[in-house]
Amino acid sequence: MGNSESRQTVTASRPPLAKLHIAVLMGGWSNExxxxxxxxxxxxxxxxxxxxxxxxxxxxHSVAARLAEAAPDVVFNALHGVPGEDGTVQGMLDLMGIPYTHSGLATSVIAIDKELTKQALVPHGIPMPGGRVVHRDELHAADPLARPYVLKPVNEGSSVGVAIVTANSNYGNPISRDVRGPWQEFEELLAEPYIKGHELTVAVIAGPDGPRALTVTELVPKSGFYDFDAKYTDGMTEHVCPAQIPEHIADLCKSYAVQAHKALGCAGTSRSDFRWDDEQGEQGLFLLEVNTQPGMTPLSLVxxxxxxxxxxxxxxxxxxxxxxxxxxGGKADGADGERSGRNG
Incomplete structure (x- = not known):
């Protein structure tokens, strides 16, 4: 199995960026x-x-006053999770008239909610796992789906709070209230069928000629699955870039990633995460979620x-x-533009 994808160089088709005053918004109080x-x-x-x-x-909580005092040309939104990724900060920046990176308010509200994302993307022909939203109390009465299945928070990123419930898991059957898991932290969870196989991801970058997918990376955890710790602990996950998968599967991943970026109205960059059951061929490929503000750490995929x-x-x-x-309409190439405050 191999990917014969030829490496395509990303070229800058915009003029050089003028020297700017940029506020980098980071930290926050989410799990991320x-x-x-x-x-x-x-x-x-x-x-x-x-x-x-x-x-x-x-x-x-004083971020608006601090931004007003700094008066930057643009904000680089490096926040992950709530409230930096769910439309809250985007709405604040819109009201303040400050341009900002990544997706705007409406897109952020939809994309951080995994169930809303399904409702937006499945009608466009993008395959996503089935399943349903369950209240945590339901889990302790009976399994919502046949095992194995995945439980994840409806509106968290970076694999925060993800659990795989298998026939032999130590969660109990039904799931015990006393066993550590996302049901202790989140009131509602999304239950989805577990898709065996490969963990794949595709970065999409916006440009003057429209968004383009970069390549496909396969994520191979050294143990367990690709959870929060595996993502951000050095050495816990092997990044195979480009993924050694058939070219037609790589092309399909990139096509779905660009379709999702456009359908959701993403801006700047996004990252689409997939699972692929190679025994099922193209029918085994499913989009799991679209991250509108992917990580920019040394270990990050974009x-x-x-x-x-x-x-x-x-x-x-x-x-x-x-x-x-x-x-x-901001200042990009040395010429001052009228700042509209609209983004995404």
Whole structure:
């Protein structure tokens, strides 16, 4: 099994980015705070190396006042999870008239909710797993689906709170209230059939000629499955980039990722995560979710795929900012533009 995909270089078709004052919004109080801090610091350092003025803002409840005082040309939104990824911060920035990176309010509201994402994407012919939303109390009475199945929070990212319930799991049958799991933290969970096989992901980057998929990476955890710890602990997961899968499966992944990016109205960059059961061929490929604000840490997948395609980390960061400014009439190429505050 191999992917004969030829490496395509990502070329910058925009003029050089003017020197800007950029506020990097990071941290916050979600479960993904540590990841966001790493993403934000990486972005800030790359921008400073390229001559931009950077104001680092660790998200707290005074964020609006701090942004007003800083008065940046644009905000790089490096937040992950609520409230930086669910439309809350996007709405605030819209009201303040400050351009910002990544997706806008409506897209963020839909994409962070896995059930809403299904409702938006399945009608476009993008295959996603079945399943249903269950209240945690239901789990302790009977299984919502035949085992094995997956339980995940409806509106969290980075595989936070994901559990795989198998016939031989130590969760009990039915699931015990006393056993540690996402049912202790989240009131509602999405139950989906477990799809065996390969964990695949595709980065999509917006550009002047429209969004394009970069490549496909396969994620191979050293043990267990690709959960939060496997994502962000060095050495716990092997990234096979590009994935060694048939070319037609790689092309299908990239096609679905671009379709999802467009259908949801994503901006800047997105990352689509898939599971593929190779015994089922094309029928075994399912989109799991679309991340509208993928990580930008040293272990993150979007920078890794961009590098494979010939785009340095700093170029990637500037391309995301240029996209935000192009959509809002901001200052991108040295000329001052009228700032509209509309994004996504």
């Amino acid at each position: 705070r540590p990841v966001s801090l790493m993403s934000g610091e990486g972005v800030a350092e790359a921008l400073e190396e390229r001559g931009h003025k950077v104001t680092r803002i660790d998200m707290d 920078p890794e795929q961009a590098k494979y395609c010939g785009m340095a980390y700093g170029e990637l960061v500037e391309a995301i900012i240029a996209d935000a400014l192009a959509r809002t």
